[in-house]
Amino acid sequence: MRNEEVSRVFRAIADILEIKGESRFRINAYRRAAQAIDNLPDHLEDRVRENRLLTIPGIGKDLAAKITELVTTGKLAYFQTLQSEIPMSLVQLMDIPGIGPRIAQLLYEEYQISGIDELERLARAQQLRRLPGIKKKTEENILRGIELFRGGLARRPLGRVLPVALRLVDYLREYAFLDRVSLAGSIRRNRDTVKDVDILGVSADPDRTAEAFTSLPEVAETLGSGQTRISVRLHFGLQVDLRLVKNDTFGAALCYFTGSKEHNVRLRELAIKKGFKLNEYGLFRQDERLAGGSEHDVYQALGLPFIPPELRENRGEIEAALTGDLPRLVTREDLKGDLHVHSVFSDGHDDLEQIARQAKELGLEWVGICDHSASLRIAGGLSVERLLQKLRAIREFNDRSPDVKLLCGAEVDIDRHGNLDYPDEVLAKLDLVVAAVHTVFKLDQSHMTSRIVRALQNPYVHILAHPTGRLLGEREPYLVDVPVIIKEAARHAKCLEINGSARRLDLNDVNCKAAKDSGVMLSIGSDAHRVEQMQDLFLGLSVARRGWLEARNVLNTMSYGELTRYLKGSSMQADQPH
Ligand SMILES: [Zn+2]
Ligand SMILES: [Zn+2]
Known part of the structure; x- marks a missing residue:
């Protein structure tokens, strides 16, 4: 069993305990353990075999025993008992903005609600506000939350999404038959909040790539799967799109899907001025492809130095690039x-x-x-x-x-x-x-x-x-x-x-x-x-x-x-x- 699966079970346990109104201390213990597991550089399976679980921060004897049970049997009796009390579908309702553990518990006790459609029906029929502590305003917030959740519109803090996204990319690079892979979209530009995750890849075998991607333990639901685009929703509601492109268009596509839109508009204008055409397939003069395989090539063919993704917001970066005044951005080193x-x-x-x-x-x-x-x-x-x-x-x-x-x-x-x-x-x-x-x-x-x-x-x-x-x-x-x-x-x-x-x-x-x-x-x-x-x-x-x-x-x-x-x-x- 992979580390992520174990940490996901621990997070689900924390959610259930929260709905049950158990002590903060226990809930946090599971959350912390899940985080510690996510941060591990090595496999839990090895640690179980070598009896090294207790050196993980936040893992005591009790949690170590649970990890061992999960890793060796693929199941956890304690988790199964909890699930028989509180269905997972109810736990997942807490992914909807506006639904916390208190409301989730109430919904379950009063109406046995455990699905989003049922919840929406009751909210629209103004039945929720009859529950203790739920006001008209709360009900409206829940409806808006459902809308956000359905549309995947809720923007999430970069710091919550980026670690997950980087893990997905690492996984895809290793196991999904991809020759090239990169984050794209606003998450690649490191915007402070992101709506969804875009990943771009070049696949040797799109069917097997799709298979590997959609069977990830993080994936709750496959929204669509084709030869050029595979969309999934993760357990916490986040949508992830993997687009597959040809190797010689990867750079142009990466540019296109990284955005921002405003930056790309400026690039296309620049291309037109030079008598070229720029799109997601490449930079062209008539039918001749001038660049497309790498972003560097695309920028260079436009007469620009490479512009780091973080700057691509049309806030003066094109002008600075043209005059050689791009900042030399501070780095991790x-x-x-x-x-x-x-x-x-x-x-x-x-x-x-x-x-x-x-x-x-x-x-x-x-x-x-x-x-x-x-x-x-x-x-x-x-x-x-x-x-x-x-x-x-x-x-x-x-x-x-x-x-x-x-x-x-x-x-x-x-x-x-x-x-x-x-x-x-x-x-x-x-x-x-x-x-x-x-x-x-x-x-x-x-x-x-x-x-x-x-x-x-x-x-x-x-x-x-x-x-x-x-x-x-x-x-x-x-x-x-x-x-x-x-x-x-x-x-x-x-x-x-x-x-x-x-x-x-x-x-x-x-x-x-x-x-x-x-x-x-x-x-x-x-x-x-x-x-x-x-x-x-x-x-x-x-x-x-x-x-x-x-x-x-x-x-x-x-x-x-x-x-x-x-x-x-x-x-x-x-x-x-x-
Ligand atoms: Zn402070
Ligand atoms: Zn402080």
Whole structure:
């Protein structure tokens, strides 16, 4: 049994437990285990054989026994019992936006609903609002959710979809008789949310490719299967299209299906000006194909350098390409550290050693440990006394750590008036001060803006974290005048953060470019609360690249020595009158 199948069973168990209203602790244990399994570099089967399950983070004796049962017998008695109580079709209803475990449970208990058609019928007949706790508004939301689900229209955060998509591509490359394969569409451009996943391939045997693709364990339903296009829906509702093209048109098709539409319109105009024709089959002069096999060839034949997918939004990239002014985008290799990681000192899960080890594994040289400040009690905010303990712990750690250095930072709360949560003399002791809004989101724009500007004026602040407070698909940005924030950040030599957390990606790409154009330095922070989430640094990187950033615009590209000098210098500089 493949790792993905095991993690899928664990996720289904978590969903069922959630519907049953079981303890958070148990539910999370299954979710965490599923995630840990997804992150494994090797096969569970080998680990079972070699008795190495307990070294997986989050896997204790009980879960290890369940994994062993699944892997060796292909079944899990516990899961079967649960399924006899709660049908899987009900669990799948939770994929519909607007249906959480509470509502799913209610639907099942009151109406024994377990299918989407039945649900829609009852919602349209206004029968749902008769249930306790379901209002007219809830019912309308459910109907809209059904529509979104049916149309596959719900946009999902990049960070939730990209790992799945990359796994699919890896699998297809290996097992699906494809000579070439690539992601395409908005996910290849790393847009912050994506609607569906487009994959492009060249197949030696389309029938066997279709067979391999549609029989993946992730696939819930085959929507269509032909010689040039195979569409499936995954268990969590996401639609994935695999298009098959000929080898000599792969580059042109990749360009075409990667988009954006606006970028492609500009490319076609350029082709026409040269007397050519560009479409998904190639670049042609009359009937002669000038290019098509690779994207590089297509761009070159148009007189352009290769334009990285992240830039293809018609935001000036064609002009820049024509004049040789494309940015040399910051890369993964450029990143030397992570500027925003939580530890056990506040609400993080892992200690300094674990964080440093993960950093090393990710190829990083330093990490800014930023725990919450005192007033954020629900997130384990640190008293001044604890903060000073942490400072000592980090100094000691650095003395004995030859390769990864830690910076003692804090994610300091900005109160509603723009005051910081620690006094200046405490902030002055820290290596890194990241200021952030976590409370009182409902201020009007002028108050919110001046609140944040006030924090930026504090000489000890280095970075403004998640500057607009948005949560993808959950919470709109708070009302803040971003251009003013950018201007003030430039004036006081402060950095703005690209928070890489899968839920946030804040600043977004457009604001990121505006900040760069105003001379503001950007910092990328994973905002990890567990070491596995430090991967989100690279999601933040995708925003940086979409925001046209080069290495010199990104604080994370500095060596430890450069960074500490920069941080010290900027707080001293800010002391001077402007
Ligand atoms: Zn925060
Ligand atoms: Zn944070």
